[in-house]
Amino acid sequence: MQDYSIHDGEGVRTTIFLAGCSMRCQWCANPETWTQHPKLAYYEHRCQQCGHCQEACPQLLDPRRVTIQDHDCRYCGACVQACSQNALSIACSSVSVESVYQKIVRDELFFRFSGGGVTFSGGEPFLQPEFIRAVIERCELLGISFWAETCGCFSWSQAQDVIRHFEHIFYDIKHMDDDRHRYYTGVGNRVILKNAKRIYELGIPLTIRLPFIPEVNGDDANITATAQFVSQFLPGTPVELLPYHELGKAKYTAFKMHDDFHSFTVPAPEAIEHAYAIFAEYGISRWG
Ligand code: SF4
Ligand code: SF4
Numbered sequence: 001m002q003d004y005s006i007h008d009g010e011g012v013r014t015t016i017f018l019a020g021c022s023m024r025c026q027w028c029a030n031p032e033t034w035t036q037h038p039k040l041a042y043y044e045h046r047c048q049q050c051g052h053c054q055e056a057c058p059q060l061l062d063p064r065r066v067t068i069q070d071h072d073c074r075y076c077g078a079c080v081q082a083c084s085q086n087a088l089s090i091a092c093s094s095v096s097v098e099s100v101y102q103k104i105v106r107d108e109l110f111f112r113f114s115g116g117g118v119t120f121s122g123g124e125p126f127l128q129p130e131f132i133r134a135v136i137e138r139c140e141l142l143g144i145s146f147w148a149e150t151c152g153c154f155s156w157s158q159a160q161d162v163i164r165h166f167e168h169i170f171y172d173i174k175h176m177d178d179d180r181h182r183y184y185t186g187v188g189n190r191v192i193l194k195n196a197k198r199i200y201e202l203g204i205p206l207t208i209r210l211p212f213i214p215e216v217n218g219d220d221a222n223i224t225a226t227a228q229f230v231s232q233f234l235p236g237t238p239v240e241l242l243p244y245h246e247l248g249k250a251k252y253t254a255f256k257m258h259d260d261f262h263s264f265t266v267p268a269p270e271a272i273e274h275a276y277a278i279f280a281e282y283g284i285s286r287w288g
Contacts, residue, residue, distance in 0.1 A: 011116025029248030117145030152192035
């Protein structure tokens with residue numbers, strides 16, 4: 001959970017990241033959320049090599065060398081507690097509906113004064129519709145504004161009931177070509193485009209988000225195809241272009257996922273403006 005988010009919707013918001021995603025986008029900045037099981041991160045640049053973490057481990061492991069494939073780690077957190085340098089942390093821990101509710105209650109005042117609320121993000125939040133439903137039901141009397149960020153790759157039949165409770169959804173469209181979408185993300189785009197139309201038909205406001213990566217999806221043909229899709233099937237929906245960045249690179253190192261890291265070109269501001277101009281030709285505004 002992340003406090004005081006100001007980029008995940010209106011006002012001050014608490015963002016709840018739900019782990020697990022069907023996609024493997026080559027530019028992903030949160031690879032620790034691909035699967036739901038806990039993971040131990042090790043930030044070597046902070047480490048003083050004091051060895052206190054190793055002394056604290058009941059499994060007699062060296063936490064600095066634990067990998068995602070390591071089945072001996074119990075993710076007990078003893079090593080994290082023992083490290084005074086914040087060089088270790090555990091991602092993707094289980095939390096109860098009640099603990100999320102208590103957190104929302106604590107933040108409620110900020111929501112009220114800023115017009116904010118709660119944003120579910122991921123991973124892919126709609127892969128866990130039961131959890132979301134339980135949180136929303138628990139918060140029923142609080143009048144919380146729920147927003148979501150989704151990659152669109154989820155089962156409509158399982159998630160549609162819970163989606164109806166959302167005020168606004170940020171929705172990723174990564175490529176309009178099915179083959180190229182599959183190449184760069186591991187899945188095709190048909191379900192994603194279909195789910196976007198279904199949410200729109202429910203009357204829930206959307207913002208289409210495009211991670212803008214020049215050599216992947218930043219060409220005029222793809223931007224034009226995206227604009228045509230939005231103007232034809234999601235009229236009135238704004239777009240937001242998210243320039244590619246490499247801020248997630250350190251995580252691939254910390255979680256020892258080096259083999260999964262890919263590097264792309266950071267787009268020039270002019271390229272972003274050019275893409276927005278194409279959307280504008282189709283009557284599509286920019287978000288925010
Ligand atoms: S999380 Fe627990 S079991 Fe895993 S390395 Fe740290 S101390 Fe050992
Ligand atoms: S306790 Fe922290 S600083 Fe010391 S060796 Fe372990 S990770 Fe490094």
